[in-house]
Amino acid sequence: MISKTAMAAGLFAALNICTFAARAEADVTPRTYTYGTPLDIRQVISMTQDDSVTCGIVDARMTYLDSTGATQVLDYRKFADGCNNDN
Template sequence: MNHSKALYAACLFAALNLCTLSARAQASANEQTYTYGTHLDIRKVLSITEDAGPSCGVVGARMTYLDSHGTEQVLNYQKVSDTCIGDN
């Protein structure tokens, strides 16, 4: 009886790993880096994050959004750091 439980657990673990790998592959397929002229199809912005920077300057940023089909997309781009707000 113990052997069949172990086999069942191993099969379940393998199936979950396959689902995780598939989700990771899909996520990376929907990731792009912005360049001038990139067509953007943004229905709803889910989050915007930026790399930490010690001072005012250009940093990498990442926007996660839903397109017009409801598919989650990720856009990497460069922007002026939020720490620059109010600096002259």
């Protein structure tokens, strides 16, 4: 019984963290990264990217906390994860 309760509590906590990150991201206007953009990243909350199975450039988004604890969202471009296996 205790293990089921502990697992349910852990699942509930994980779901709350995910919804907190989604709510925080919805309230913030994303900035687009350009070369030289100053970054103030204390803790990364989430990183997402467009789905791509091939190697190429994709759009990505990072949600993070800055040094004041405020949630920030940064859009940027990166090589897709499909490029990791190419030489």
